[in-house]
Amino acid sequence: METYKAQSRQQNRRLKRRSGGKVVLATFAAVSTIVLLAFAGYFFYLLGALPKVDRLADYRPPILSQVYGADGTLVGEFYLERRTVVPVDKMPKRLIQAFVSAEDSNFYQHKGIDYLGIARAAFKNLISMRKKEGASTITQQVAKSMLLTPEKKFSRKLKEAILATRMEERLSKDEILYIYLNQIYLGAGAYGVQLAAETYFGKEVENLNLAEMAMLAGLPKAPNSYSPIKHLDRAKERQAYVLERMVKEGYITQAEAQYAKATPIVIQPLKKVNAEQSAYFLEQVRQQLVQKYGEERLYKDGLKIYTTMNAQMQKAAYTAVVNGLKAVDKRQGFRGAAKYLQEAEVEPFCKKVEDEIDDLSLKEGSIYQGVVTGVDPEKRELTVQVGERTGTVPRKNMEWAGKLELIPRFGKPEAKRAIGLGAVLELQVKVPDQNKTGAVFALDQVPEAQAALIALDPLTGGVRAMVGGYDFKKSQFNRAMQAKRNPGSAFKPIIYAAALDNGMTTASVIDDSQVEYESGAEKAWKPKNYDNVYRGPVTMREALTESINVVSVKILEQIGVGAAIDYAKKIGITSPMASNLTLALGSSSVTPMELTSAYGVFASGGYRTTPYFVTKVLDREGNVLEETAEPKIPVFRRMSSAGEGEGNPPQGDGEQPPQKPEEPVLTSSTGGAFPVIPPETAFIMTNLMQSVVTSGTGGRARAVGRPVAGKTGTTNDMKDAWFVGYVPQLVAGVWVGYDQERSLGAGGSGGQAAAPIWTEFMQQALAGLPVRSFPTPGNVTFALIDPHTGHLAREGTPGAVQECFIAGTEPTSYGAEPQTETDTAP
Numbered sequence: 001m002e003t004y005k006a007q008s009r010q011q012n013r014r015l016k017r018r019s020g021g022k023v024v025l026a027t028f029a030a031v032s033t034i035v036l037l038a039f040a041g042y043f044f045y046l047l048g049a050l051p052k053v054d055r056l057a058d059y060r061p062p063i064l065s066q067v068y069g070a071d072g073t074l075v076g077e078f079y080l081e082r083r084t085v086v087p088v089d090k091m092p093k094r095l096i097q098a099f100v101s102a103e104d105s106n107f108y109q110h111k112g113i114d115y116l117g118i119a120r121a122a123f124k125n126l127i128s129m130r131k132k133e134g135a136s137t138i139t140q141q142v143a144k145s146m147l148l149t150p151e152k153k154f155s156r157k158l159k160e161a162i163l164a165t166r167m168e169e170r171l172s173k174d175e176i177l178y179i180y181l182n183q184i185y186l187g188a189g190a191y192g193v194q195l196a197a198e199t200y201f202g203k204e205v206e207n208l209n210l211a212e213m214a215m216l217a218g219l220p221k222a223p224n225s226y227s228p229i230k231h232l233d234r235a236k237e238r239q240a241y242v243l244e245r246m247v248k249e250g251y252i253t254q255a256e257a258q259y260a261k262a263t264p265i266v267i268q269p270l271k272k273v274n275a276e277q278s279a280y281f282l283e284q285v286r287q288q289l290v291q292k293y294g295e296e297r298l299y300k301d302g303l304k305i306y307t308t309m310n311a312q313m314q315k316a317a318y319t320a321v322v323n324g325l326k327a328v329d330k331r332q333g334f335r336g337a338a339k340y341l342q343e344a345e346v347e348p349f350c351k352k353v354e355d356e357i358d359d360l361s362l363k364e365g366s367i368y369q370g371v372v373t374g375v376d377p378e379k380r381e382l383t384v385q386v387g388e389r390t391g392t393v394p395r396k397n398m399e400w401a402g403k404l405e406l407i408p409r410f411g412k413p414e415a416k417r418a419i420g421l422g423a424v425l426e427l428q429v430k431v432p433d434q435n436k437t438g439a440v441f442a443l444d445q446v447p448e449a450q451a452a453l454i455a456l457d458p459l460t461g462g463v464r465a466m467v468g469g470y471d472f473k474k475s476q477f478n479r480a481m482q483a484k485r486n487p488g489s490a491f492k493p494i495i496y497a498a499a500l501d502n503g504m505t506t507a508s509v510i511d512d513s514q515v516e517y518e519s520g521a522e523k524a525w526k527p528k529n530y531d532n533v534y535r536g537p538v539t540m541r542e543a544l545t546e547s548i549n550v551v552s553v554k555i556l557e558q559i560g561v562g563a564a565i566d567y568a569k570k571i572g573i574t575s576p577m578a579s580n581l582t583l584a585l586g587s588s589s590v591t592p593m594e595l596t597s598a599y600g601v602f603a604s605g606g607y608r609t610t611p612y613f614v615t616k617v618l619d620r621e622g623n624v625l626e627e628t629a630e631p632k633i634p635v636f637r638r639m640s641s642a643g644e645g646e647g648n649p650p651q652g653d654g655e656q657p658p659q660k661p662e663e664p665v666l667t668s669s670t671g672g673a674f675p676v677i678p679p680e681t682a683f684i685m686t687n688l689m690q691s692v693v694t695s696g697t698g699g700r701a702r703a704v705g706r707p708v709a710g711k712t713g714t715t716n717d718m719k720d721a722w723f724v725g726y727v728p729q730l731v732a733g734v735w736v737g738y739d740q741e742r743s744l745g746a747g748g749s750g751g752q753a754a755a756p757i758w759t760e761f762m763q764q765a766l767a768g769l770p771v772r773s774f775p776t777p778g779n780v781t782f783a784l785i786d787p788h789t790g791h792l793a794r795e796g797t798p799g800a801v802q803e804c805f806i807a808g809t810e811p812t813s814y815g816a817e818p819q820t821e822t823d824t825a826p
Helices: 004-048 052-057 093-103 113-126 138-147 155-170 173-183 194-203 210-217 230-248 254-263 276-293 295-300 311-330 342-357 395-401 490-498 540-545 550-560 561-570 581-585 592-601 678-693 697-706 750-765
Strands: 067-069 075-076 304-307 367-376 383-387 390-391 405-410 419-422 422-432 439-442 449-455 465-468 511-512 536-539 608-609 613-619 622-626 674-676 709-714 720-727 732-735 780-785 799-805
Touching: 004 155, 004 395, 052 678, 075 276, 093 138, 093 173, 093 210, 093 230, 113 465, 113 674, 138 173, 173 194, 194 210, 194 367, 210 230, 210 254, 230 254, 230 395, 276 295, 276 304, 276 465, 276 581, 276 613, 311 465, 311 732, 311 750, 342 367, 367 390, 367 405, 367 561, 367 732, 367 780, 383 422, 383 439, 390 422, 390 511, 395 439, 419 422, 449 592, 465 750, 490 540, 490 550, 490 561, 490 581, 490 592, 490 678, 490 709, 490 720, 490 750, 511 550, 536 540, 540 550, 540 678, 550 581, 592 608, 592 678, 592 709, 592 732, 678 709, 678 720, 678 799, 697 720, 697 750, 720 750, 732 750
Parallel strands: 067 304, 390 439, 405 419
Antiparallel strands: 067 075, 304 613, 367 383, 367 422, 383 390, 422 439, 449 465, 449 732, 511 536, 608 674, 613 622, 709 720, 720 732, 780 799
């Protein structure tokens, strides 16, 4: 009986096990069916939801828009991805073979997915116990970059495989390669093989040699790690790998591979055109085009943008502003290190600096941040590290900072005029490094003051150069266009020109003596001369040459404030102006662009032009989207070039008499030109401002070495320094000051702070241009006058000078008594 029960229990257990197994199998089958159906559903969902590959047949990637200067040279680029598209038939066959060998050796055999490659990669990864090799085909890479997001999920790999298969069905192998080789990122901001060839080797892609092709083909795996600019040794290792792969695939022989490995690699990075020297100009162009065409079109549609910029002048403007601001700043003394690092912070800081250096060696004249790693108090010399490079700062290269205490320990010194270990300094390269050692630096300092320079063609209004500040990366505020500052005495020529057109002449004598004006406040206003010297009766020429404040106020009083404001508006001042006598001293704020453009009226013979930047825009097919014709302004034939700037009469140079000017051609609102003041007035003002340069406050501008007219400007407490001046071919204005108004300190006047910048710019900008004199209109005459009386003077009269007049306005009598034409009463 017991035996029967035991057998019965065993049988029941067997039945339960069989039943349980069936349940498990049934459950597994059900789950598998559900998973399979779900996967199938998801797969078919993807087939319908994935992006269409048909649009790849008309591959139009985002390509850079290029900006050209007035002479057709490339001066700038706008892009999201820096790319130039090149057809496959212009790519060397071996370049294609190099990429295929390195990235997808079975490219011409598979249909989008390389199953053999997947198995091989899986095996290698299993053996190494880490992901050592991938198996994405070139087709899959195109699918990922063109049609998918870079998410790292299994679903993306599935999408990638489906799209790759579809692409192979719809596109030829050459079409896929065309997309791949133009789309791929190859480091240093370069997308596509054409830009990479330019960036690393300064060549067109079709001119690459085998060694260079193999080096480019090695970049996709890790563009930054294998960059030939930053890591040439690693790049050559990767190059060797690519060459061996090409041998294995039968594309080249072993001898060719060995020859390519031995071929010297000459890194010639194509100079990036978006240089800091042009940043403010390019930003102005960018804003204008974005407003007109939108960001999408500007950054992706490959526009060709032709501008008024003269690249040589733009470079000269940037150099002059940087040098001038440093000179102003260094006169105020050394402010100390930017910061101090602890010893453990030095290496990370230097690594960050090195990452920002794109060149194999430091550039002479460039500025880098470096860390003091050694001090020699006896030699008074510093050892510094700039990125991975080491060098020295000798004593003579720190002399401008005065006597500095050098401290051989880490930690911020208590004394301001001290430098210790860990000090972060601005360093200018005097002698570049060799193999990252041996560089010689000079102590430098980032200026706190700012400056702006704007240069225009006075005959067309084309902006030839513009700098809006010291460093665009740190401040995009364009002071040339946006900063409204008091012009001080630089506004006086506008008052004087208004006076000439309101009955006064260069022989008018004004009493330079103190005067008071009721201002409605408790205290009367008493204008003062800059030097606190009062000269008595003076002519307009002497008053402008010496920038006499009291005389300017009295001239404005005589012609009326309203008349002066109307005149200023007529020649291009658009900012609001104070309706009182302080206007004569430049109390109303203007932008450098406004004031420089107004001076352009004098330089052009009385024509007002509209400043403009863009001359023509083409789309990627070469269709003209916009074009601006330059205005045509007559140039008066000059009768003489003798005695300019001193008021001497023309002596005759054999040229024909002045011709009647042609009617100007009026264009659109961009680049228009029209007469606003008589040419005689423009010439006389030019002649007066030549005296400012030859014998007045603008004396530094004489170094230009050709006829120059201009005027300095300095505001109260030297908060603003100006110099605006011109030659017949170019008018330029310079402003110097702090963004948050404060005194520029010693040497902060217009003649000391702004005029040197203007002069350095003009010396470089005008190099190669002919020396020209200012043309004299036919209705201008010269007469010998006595500057003390304003009457005609006889030959031999002590102090007599030749003065210029509009015909019919010159004095007609001789006399000894002063001819005072202003009422000096309050």
